[in-house]
Amino acid sequence: MAKTPGGTNREGPRVSRRGLLQGSVASGAAALGNFAGGAAQAQADAQATGSTTPTVSFSINGKTQTATLDARTTLLDYLREDLDLTGTKVGCNHAQCGACTVLIDGARVNSCLTLMATLEGSEVTTIEGISDEGELHPMQQAFIDNDGFQCGYCTPGQIMSAIGCVREGHAGSAPEIREYMSGNLCRCGAYKGIVAAVEQARDQVEEAG
Amino acid sequence: MSIGNPVHRIDGKLKVTGSANYAADFSVGTPLYAELVTSTVGLGRVTSIDDSAARAVPGVRAVYSHANPLPVDAADFFGAGGRAQQSWRPFESADVRFNGEIVGLVVADTLIGAREAARSMRVQYEEQDPAAVFGASGLEPEDLPDRGLSMGDIEQAMEASSQRVEETYTTYANTHNAMELFSTTAQWAGDELTVYVPSQWVEGFAAGIAEELGIDAARVRVVSPYVGGGFGGKGSLFTWTAMVAAAARDQGRPVKLYVTREQGFTTASYRAETEQDFRLGATADGRFTGFEHQGREISSRADTYVVNGGENTARMYHADAVRTGVTCIHADRQTPGFMRAPPEAPYFFALESGVDELAWKLSMDPVELRRINDIDAEPVNGVPFTSRSLMECYDAAAERFGWSDYEQTVGARTEGDWLVGWGCATATYPTQMGPCAVRIHFDATGQARVWVASHDVGTGAYTVIAQATALALGIPVDSVKVELGDSRLPPGTIAGGSISTASNVSAIEMAVAQIHDRMGTTAETMDPTAAFEAFGQRAIEEYAEWIPPAASRQQAKTLYNGKVAIVGGAEEDYTAFAFGAQFAEVRVHKYTREIRVPRLIGAFAAGRIMNEQTARSQYLGGMIWGIGHALLEKTEVDPRNGKIVNANIAEYLVPTNADVQELEAILVPETDTKVNPAGVKGIGEIGIVGTAAAIANAVYHATGTRVRHTPIHVEDLLPQA
Amino acid sequence: MKSFAYQKPASAQAAVGMVDPMSAAGQGGAFLAGGTTVLDLMKLHVLTPDSLTDVKTLLPAGIEERDGALYVGAGTTMAAAAEHPAFRDRAPALSDALWKAASPQLRNVATLGGNVLQRTRCPYFRDVASACNKREPGSGCAATEGVNRLLAVLGTSEDCIATYAGDWANALILFDTQVEVTGPEGDRTIAFEDLHTLPGDTPAVETTLGDADLITGYLIDLPDWAWRSVYTKVRDRESYAFAVASAAVALDMEEDTIREARIGLGGVATVPWRARAAEDYLAGKTLTEETGLEAGRIAFADARGWGHNDFKIPLGQQTILRGLMEAAALTREGTQ
Structure with a gap:
């Protein structure tokens, strides 16, 4: 219930x-x-x-x-x-x-x-x-690779947003990613890593559709 | 090795899959839900509580208030050596001491019901006018003469100067606003209590909850393995935590409380506003003569809490005479507390703005002015630094920034419609440590496990502890498992004051040395299979209690008492600080005056760096906090009733992704063999220090307007109508 | 949140028949589209409707040519509209005002019908313990002598200085726009400029819509020179922030001379604001810093500061100047 x-x-x-x-x-x-x-x-x-x-x-x-x-x-x-x-x-x-x-x-x-x-x-x-039988989604792996988080609390929201951002076609450049990822606050200030993660995973996410 | 490997976080996979359990993520079956009711007046007393509408909400079980209190005592105030965020508890009387104080707690079957019921409470007050902000009538200043420093004749030194800065700098209140909402879930099993609460200090919380509930501390377990951001805001025991536990006992069911974002502004701590009178004189060739720094800081009526940054600004540069002091201004506000670089963030805004002002008066490059006044020993007592790489940091950051193109002329540079300015400032943070115990289990398969009631608030503690253990034992990092954030573990330190890594690593190295000693091994030659065969056991376990060398006997005894003992910074026989230099480029729109920070470059030297990647992230995060401090963050109090009018995260502005453009942290190598056995200085707080001054200095460079308060907004730079 | 009944009728017509008129005090029923305003305020008990009528999927969604004008369905999301070539290429101010507002997540659900009806962010409106004539008529205005840095300097009254919080409406008001409305009495249109009402002594009344009226779409008459339009938004931070001041500007120019200027203001007024006197002044002028700033002065001639927000008068003037300059710098390709 x-x-x-x-x-x-x-x-x-x-x-x-x-x-x-x-x-x-x-x-x-x-x-x-x-x-x-x-x-x-x-x-x-x-x-x-x-x-x-x-x-x-x-x-x-x-x-x-x-x-x-x-x-x-x-x-x-x-x-x-x-x-x-x-x-x-x-x-x-x-x-x-x-x-x-x-x-x-x-x-x-x-x-x-x-x-x-x-x-x-x-x-x-x-x-x-989003992860497949223990295999991380490319965006999840990219967040680890680029230290796109510290405390990790905003991270699930950042990752879901990042996937949306790429699918919307707003991950074309670092400035565009910054603007279109600004709906997700990160108080630890991992923004640089987040942008790098989106850039890393962008092509794979685009291919996956 | 002074720079550790950039190992990815060992808890990374849990965090990116949503599997890391933060306090409110633990399943406790079917809990009841609690919701706080907070006062809507800034001073006065509750005259009546009409809870009929609240009780009419389906599923409401109880409404607690001063008229129907929970059996909870007040634990001692953190600032007076205790554990609690304030010295009094809600419900102890009908008095309202500040706007947003807890006046009720509703418990219901459902989260929706609890929320509706809390908002349906009708509380009547006898209201008085509070004195809530600087300038209000009815503030009570408390001089704290024994907190000041004095050396030489300040008046004489000021008179001997050829240029001087005498200004007042102010910083507004700030609120931590970790992304994680505050929460507490309490579950009893007989008379054993488990509390899930976001905490930077599980040991202290457990002891404090026991104190407040009047039960044996051994019966209280506090669990907080993942913390959704701390920044000092989760370092002292919240008033609501034991209340939720008492409600759970009263109801015979687990109880879960989410504190709303708005309530988090008033029921937890914050960084209070300061006013600082600052004087600095220099000879014509730039040598500092007199230095004076007097602070006034807001606190609550009941509690004396000051951060007193003059203790550290006085240690930065040469001076012929020094005088500092601090006054606690008691107001009708909640008690403030630690927030990232508590003394340094506000007080270095004044110092580093003042030094820049003096550089302009002297027509001297601000970097060179700092070089002229660089020192080997702090000026107050002449105690030497264990190491000090301030100018190495300046040189590294200046080179990367391109500071050689700096021209000390207002408005010298424009790009399109933007005025461009450059500024720099010193960053520092005292190196501190605390007593710490750790247990390490190591077995013949080569696997190690480490237990310590320390915390990973995003700092990378899990990873750094695994690395330190692996390095000391001589095994791969992925052979180490780490458990943190549970008061049943060996007592660690509070995650505050940037002390965790130095303390943890020192304790780990001690425990591992005991293992090597017993097994006759070394890290360099470690072969677990052979070593355990020779040792004749399948496993070994060692426990180490590390006490910082400078700790007093009294401080050493705090380890199992849930008390904080921090040593370091300016001690009798050594002065230990990490240093850095921050360089900011700002752009100010020529018409509308928005201020943006296209470039921020910092260089930091903090002894041995355990993990380059997590260290860099800490620095960058701190620098972003500096952008917020300089340009955005302001906890806005309505003077009429003490209400925080922007108690939400849409109008309390923290930097977004788009506010951060080119951002870089340079790790300047530094070896310090004196500071502690691990050679580690703290890095969690230094990143914010000086950033606001660097930005303010750059704003001056761009516009010619010297803004002596934070945050700096468009209106500070606009032409008059 | 107070308990409410959720209802989802089969059509917009059915919806207006179902919704109980909501009184100024927030009782009665309300429409639910994107929900980004109504649910936010319901959580605060600022609104306590006893029913929500879900019209999100009933409203027309999309943008198309219709009778020489641009028809915009009220169910179009902010995100979809911001990207639409009809806005981006033909009237960039309409696109800019959308992507510079809120966050991508909010823009994915918020609709253009609800967007123009976005409620103020005045902290005293949002706090049920504070006096607010808009939320509770006759209770007074805590803002006039309160912390009012973000509140209005234009269109205010002693009873209310709440800023209109939206962005897109400040651009929409530049153009001759008809709002299509369906209500209990059937369908009708309202000129967009007549939609919002000044607070006066009835700040709880914000529009000329009836309680059960539903906006279904907009018909926008875009001049062919609307490509030269911008939405200049001044914010304390770079993104995800309400305007401190904003200016929507469209210019019809011949060489350096302004044939016609249109100026909409946001962040500074109680309603979406058209600065007509400033527009009249600019007609026939050469755009310079002097004439641009003079237009700003004219636009704010009747402005009144309330203390913390006094700076919005010079800021608003500068924002107009900046908007004019940025619009003038556009070329047909939309690049500067």
């Missing part, structure tokens, strides 16, 4: 399955230049009723799961307190530091400001999900 959120057996009215699927269609349509929003959906007026304990299905590190959670539950708290995936760190809870960065559907985001309720159908990847 859920520890963080609610942690009770209260179950409010559920979001209808139909509503969720339609939500997913809109989500899929959210690509640039595509306008499957309002008008197309206007006729599909199945109004999902609100719930303080919605049920949501999602995958974390490739594992699909369904949970009924207090609507307030953030991805960060769910990972750490419920799933014991404590590699994702909590540094501020207000998206001011980047320690909690994970990938959602491939894009880096702050898990502290992400509600679980919004993750229907989403794929979440955390630091625990």
Whole structure:
């Protein structure tokens, strides 16, 4: 049973399955230049009723799961307190530091400001999900090779952000990496090593897509 | 060998995979969650607490406050030889002594419930106007005459000078803001208590928690194997830690507390603001005559805490006469504490700005002015340095920086729309050590294990301890396993004052010498299989208690008492400091006056370096802290009610990746056989020292505006409207 | 955070029918898109909606040509918009204002619909124990005599000096922009310049939107000279920081002479700010340091400092000068 959120057996009215699927269609349509929003959906007026304990299905590190959670539950708290995936760190809870960065559907985001309720159908990847059977991800190895950390607390967030940074195409030069890695504070000041690590791993991450 | 191999961190794989367990990462089954409630007034008393809304939140188990206190006593204050961050405990009365003080603790089944309940507490206060900042009425100055230094006739020496600087420098309050949130998880098994808490001092925390709970210290175990940044902020026992343990005992369940980022600004320690009156005179040819440095430092009403940097600024250069002093300014604030280079960061901003001001008055290259006043023995008592490579550092950094192109003219250089300025400053940190015990197990397979209640706060302690053990035993580094950060281990030192490496390595070398002595081996000829065959045992274990040579009998006894004993720096028979030189290039936009630091180059000499890579990272990290100190960091207090208005990490600005451009630390070789058996000086703090002055000096060079406070902001350099 | 009901309707139209009007005191319901403002403030109990209506995937996302103007869906993320060639090449100020804001992680989720409605960072607004007329009408303003270094000097009142915290709106205001809104009464458009309202004596009212109105998109009429536009953002640190002062500048130039100048200001005003008097002054002038600074003086002629933020008046003037110079230095290829 859920520890963080609610942690009770209260179950409010559920979001209808139909509503969720339609939500997913809109989500899929959210690509640039595509306008499957309002008008197309206007006729599909199945109004999902609100719930303080919605049920949501999602995958974390490739594992699909369904949970009924207090609507307030953030991805960060769910990972750490419920799933014991404590590699994702909590540094501020207000998206001011980047320690909690994970990938959602491939894009880096702050898990502290992400509600679980919004993750229907989403794929979440955390630091625990990027190494393969004990083989480090190239970005992880690059952080070791370049001493891209000291205390190590911001490191999982830095690494997830660095992977996102490369995939976004913002790792072209040291100044660009510095700017596009500035959403991850490192109080120890390992920035020089972090930039070197991103440069080292860039090509491998790009090839892996 | 003076520079150790750049071995990658042996804990690196754990850290990059998210497998290193920091305090809040330990699983304790299904804990209850606690949340702090903090005061919203700066002085006064709690008149009523309405917890009805809080208790109405589903799953709330308890609301503790002064009206329903937990059985926790106050441990002795750290600054008075104890372990606690302050001398009083929350809930001991209805009094509110500063804004953000703990006035309640909520315990609930869920984290979400605890948070909601804490924010639903309605606390009423009888409010008074606090005296929270310099200039407020009602501050209480406390002179500390025995903390000052005096040599010669300062007035006469000042009169004998041909140029002098007499200025007041101020530094604002700073907050550590380690990336890891403060937390505590407490779990009881019968009357045995385990506490997971981010700590730079597990021994002291265990002893202090026992003291606060009134139980036997042997029943308390503090676990903190990985610390998400310390910087001094986790060196003294937090007020909430024993409270969480008491709540766990009361509830019969493990209890976990996250302290919010905002609460971390007020419920832990900080670097207090200072005002420093500084005087320095020189003869026409640059020889210093008189030196005076008087500090005023904010502290709480109850606790006398000063960092008193004049004790160290007075040791830097030649002087005919010296006078220093410090005044503790008691205010309605929380008690300050250690923060990276506690005395040196603020006081060397004044000294090294002042020396630069004098260099301009003398029309003398600031590097040469320091060379003229370089010394072999500190000037106050004439005690020699164990080693001093200050000018070697200046020369190495100056060459790399290209200082020979320096022109002592304001605004001499521009690049595009940016004014460019150069500045330099001295860095230093006293070499300190503490008593330390270590146990080493070594077996016939060639594997060694090292246990010590020391800490890796990002310094690389795991790696350096493994290297030191491997080197002393004569085995590969990857044959050594290290356990740290647990109060059940042999007592190590506090991770503060840059003492860990010197103390650990000295103790390790002692234990390994005992092993070699018993086995008849040496590092050079070590062949584990043959050695153990000849020894006739499958393994050997040695325990060593290392006491620094300068330690008093009293200090030596602290080892098992959870007390801190630090020796070093300016001692009776030796003066031990590491030195460095910082060179900064700044750019100031010609219109909007933002200040950026495109280049920062430091050179440091700190005796034997155990690991080139982790040492360099320490220096670079300290220099980045210097950028923050110079240009960004300011804990902003509203004078009306003592509230910290930027108690978050979006408006309390620390440097981002983009704030750091060309950054380099040069490791200047130095051998010091006198400082300690290991020949090691501390490196954790020196990187921040002098950086702010180097940047301020460069700002002057670029703009002609001398800013005598930190941080320096655009408004300090703008033309008037 | 207070308990709330999460609801995810099937369409934007359905959403406006579902959301309960949220009162100024933060009660009622709220829309959830990127969530970077609303969840932040809910954690602080500054906002305590009893329902969140998730519209993130219901809003149109993307940028395209429509009837000779640029249509921008409100669901477009800041990250996607910052990179879009329509912004980068045709109106760099619109791109600069986005990538210079927040962090890559925030920009990946924050939407342009929510972005213009970003709430102030005034520390007294964000602290429920402080007096704040915006958060709690009639409670007073702790900022006017408080620590107000980052607060506004333009558009203030005795009741509120909270700075509008966003960046993109300060660039958007340069152009003739229609905001498309859907609400309980159906669809309508609002001129962007009419969207935000000065605090006056009702600082809790920040826009002309109704409680259940939802921004669905923007129609931006970009002049063909908008390529000569910049967003100059002055910050205490190099990245991931709110503006101390900023200037969005677009220039239509013939040789060294300004045919038309447009100036938007951020970090210094209570709302996205258009410096029209300064623009009028510049029309027909040759751009020099003198004329640029005079434009700055005109823009801040009615500014009022509140102590710690007095410097924003000279800083704002200098920021305008710098923005003008940087815009003028652009060439058609977008390089200096």
